Amino acid sequence: MVERLETAGVHAKVMPGELTTAIGAIGDPEGVRALALEGMPGVDQVIPISRPYKLASSELSHHEPTKFNVDGHTVGGGRTFCLIAGPCTVESREQTLAVADVVSRGGASMMRGGAFKPRTSPFSFQGLGTAALEILKEARERSGLPVVSELTDTVNAEAMAEAVDVLQVGARNMQNYGLLEVVGKLGRPVLLKRGLSSTVDELLMAADYVLKEGNERVILCERGIRTFETATRFTLDLGAVPYLKLHTHLPVIVDPSHAAGDRRLVEPLSRAAAAVGADGIIVEVAEDPEAALCDGPQQLYARDFERFAHGVAAHAALAGKQLA
């Protein structure tokens, strides 16, 4: 075994125990994995020790948390809280501009709005597509807020990059590697959502796909994971936020709307996200959620937004952060 490891350029250190012998392998983890030692006669298990992500790791060159500017709003760095709000989906010009006004007045840092919607069933509403991009441009101009929207297909990459300020990669696409490389090359800030059954280590490896293209402006987003519990739509993993803060230099925000699936839970979870040390949140707001074509039950009432933003900002302030 030691010979095999040495020929792969890995240094092996033998540690005999009472029942089993451990062998420490020092060198390139990919090289060790390629040896496929697990399952060989005499090998019980291969346990990776080094962390599998590289560029996203805080162990590397980065001594400071990553911080960048999106049209005058600072993301990351530990002193600002980025409040992103807007409708789930752009459904019409009137609806979008009305919400833009509300969130802008309420102190939001950026505006969100879906143009292309990935839907579990092919028979559900899929978004307005490119028509929505024009509406988002107008909303940006009017409100002065940078716009976040989801890119679901590389086909729309250029059009999206031209129309929006932050490209969102959704939970379902966190491991769509072709898409990750495209957004890495476009150079726009990227909001990367955690897959609904992805570990935080996998989230960081997905960030590596964007970072290795030279694009360092990546925002990680915890949005709830799939567990056995069905009381809430997903289980918001707020413990992932301080964990990520220990292990990566990238900013981390939270999406409580999709996790909860119920607006009555969105405000408490938004406050908790601020308290746990997140760099921001992204929430859905609508004037008339009952009329929304998508995800109505989880959207905050526009009339409540100012009070909501005020409450969240108070918790962020206790964590040392001002609204971006």
Place this chain on the structure above:
Amino acid sequence: MVERLETAGVHAKVMPGELTTAIGAIGDPEGVRALALEGMPGVDQVIPISRPYKLASSELSHHEPTKFNVDGHTVGGGRTFCLIAGPCTVESREQTLAVADVVSRGGASMMRGGAFKPRTSPFSFQGLGTAALEILKEARERSGLPVVSELTDTVNAEAMAEAVDVLQVGARNMQNYGLLEVVGKLGRPVLLKRGLSSTVDELLMAADYVLKEGNERVILCERGIRTFETATRFTLDLGAVPYLKLHTHLPVIVDPSHAAGDRRLVEPLSRAAAAVGADGIIVEVAEDPEAALCDGPQQLYARDFERFAHGVAAHAALAGKQLA
């Protein structure tokens, strides 16, 4: 099918659809379940509509959240935040009294300390047992703080009820129905931890076991659930707190120590628990965690406790609650 339902005293309402026919069954859910209709020819699925817990439900007679007094400290009711702190396990008189002094000075509402420890491996340290109870009594007298400790076996029920103020039922025993009935009969306040793979509905049904014995002083505790994510020991389900607030009248607290398994995450998660609207938290504190016989890595340093308590209390204050 309708006949079958009617003979069981259930009223059936037929709703024919395009492909399948739905039948609404109105009456006792247990009665319908007993009919075992699922799997009968022509029956595709049986979907329960009414919630399976009864006494713990906020739908019933309770118009106000349950509130009670433990030796001068109010639990529940929405105006107080119950900070429970202490060592994981009572290891010696000196260690326990020293931590009692620290948490008492820091503003804790109650003190925790394990006498009997359930351990996954039979070769791990199992606690001091009854000897620990004497030490806890002394700590209570000296600090003036009520004491919380876990009951793991009905054999020790009397001794525990005499020595401690709040009986904890641990996550592994949440569905140990014999134990639940015993603590229901003892009449002492009960801290009931959610099982690590129990739904919140099952937690409420477990509470029903205690409540039906006439003991209304039950505190529910979210302590992390088991998911695919291994970055943290368990996934703290903070969304369960506002969900429970909507559906039960019982007070709800959070245990961030066991969920995190890493003290660096305990403070952010404690602040988040206060922000999300919990009625309190229970945390582990030690003077020298590196020397602890159990769960050292998750225990807060005693020297940090006062600052910690101050930070958590600030978030609780934003949620309208003062330290109990």
Place this chain on the structure above:
Amino acid sequence: MVERLETAGVHAKVMPGELTTAIGAIGDPEGVRALALEGMPGVDQVIPISRPYKLASSELSHHEPTKFNVDGHTVGGGRTFCLIAGPCTVESREQTLAVADVVSRGGASMMRGGAFKPRTSPFSFQGLGTAALEILKEARERSGLPVVSELTDTVNAEAMAEAVDVLQVGARNMQNYGLLEVVGKLGRPVLLKRGLSSTVDELLMAADYVLKEGNERVILCERGIRTFETATRFTLDLGAVPYLKLHTHLPVIVDPSHAAGDRRLVEPLSRAAAAVGADGIIVEVAEDPEAALCDGPQQLYARDFERFAHGVAAHAALAGKQLA
């Protein structure tokens, strides 16, 4: 509430209970969902009764299970067992042709081999790409076996459709809707793998994306789901096979290699897949797994393949199926 439902063209039937009132809504489920009733004052929960998939459902027009022919090998229909085997990844002409010979002699129905590999880390080997397609064509010609290979990006759709007989959509892309529509339009048979955290209902909805383009030749594949258990790489959900058999007309196969991640478990799980009623399996085979660039530990030894195939076929025969 009833009014609201009626205006949406949904017929409402009111069923008053002791504590809550149930309302049966009969009509288009999308229409009800669009109303966003959950979270409205007075509404506790909205519970969907009808199944969310349509074209994949066995409730619809299909009275017989779907059956189709891939180059002389029958898939589906309940009398044949489809044994798909080959290397994880095409690494070279020699390696691929050698394995093709082995699996062809051993009685395989089709051959598998990866050209484009989706990898969690951007620093892992990603496959030979289009060069692999030429090698697969040669292997097909020589062995006479149809070839299955994964399409990871719509960019390669045409080249893949020309080179391979069955297009695989991998677990990570099960909800990549753009990709699903493209394979739907290409008209080639599709092997659709269940996402690692997708429910079987979601798998059937993903199949709907392909079916609605008019492509009825879809093979579903259970390949293990992500759970808390880490002893095996994924948890192979064999119960999903008979469940799917009850609810869809599409053929269902099993991939035990990726679920197990350890070749010692692949043979027992393959036999179990045949016994549980699957229409086939897909397994990885290598001459020298220790030298494989990807997933070596889970690949069967080529020298064991004939014995392996014989054992699996015996269990399939008990379930009434002959090798396709």
Place this chain on the structure above:
Amino acid sequence: MVERLETAGVHAKVMPGELTTAIGAIGDPEGVRALALEGMPGVDQVIPISRPYKLASSELSHHEPTKFNVDGHTVGGGRTFCLIAGPCTVESREQTLAVADVVSRGGASMMRGGAFKPRTSPFSFQGLGTAALEILKEARERSGLPVVSELTDTVNAEAMAEAVDVLQVGARNMQNYGLLEVVGKLGRPVLLKRGLSSTVDELLMAADYVLKEGNERVILCERGIRTFETATRFTLDLGAVPYLKLHTHLPVIVDPSHAAGDRRLVEPLSRAAAAVGADGIIVEVAEDPEAALCDGPQQLYARDFERFAHGVAAHAALAGKQLA
């Protein structure tokens, strides 16, 4: 760090890497855990290498799989398949004796029947209790089959040990350590069910609790784990069977009834359990499941039992096992 390890009697081997330094710690794992190194300044993570169970491990003295005799029926050892069948719950003398006749004629190795039933809701039927034990004794005498029944509370330990041949510890009690020690001391064969969210390693640690009392007659039982999938009641983890076979000398059986929750899935899963290499299965059978007071939908029809047993036995035969 090295000093700290050495003072705990652990030998430390330092392996410096590019970014981090690994330290191999050779010695007692409990000793290392007690040091609570995780979370100390400079320590990123502590990764246990040795397996946490001891007596249940196949690494230890045992060179042969454990095999024992229950009233003439061999359990374990690899040549026999133990078919345990009977009603979910003893509801009456007539019902129990009728099912005993059916399963005895059908070739069952043992009979099951619940006397004390743990129920999630306190308002569900809890079993006949000690009255059921008398009925089980009569059924044993008449059918000649050994009887398996669940012990839920140490209070009933003596009465149960006197009345039944194999004491079952249910999934909810897998970590009820007081109960495990009691069944260890009673010396009766024990059927230990895996907790619904317990890892297989935890199952083996639970077995250690029984084994350390000197009772070596332990049968492990996979019965489905809790996952995000709700199509089946639990997810039957058949991969756990060959995994356990690699790591423990104890016999392993499967309970497909509770996992499936639907009788239409029980037969295919029973066949799969035999094919995957299990040492037996335990299934529920009823003459009139629709009238059963508990778990009706998952019970096999008595009239189908003989055909069912024949089919399962055929798969077991392919795995080299005859009905015990």
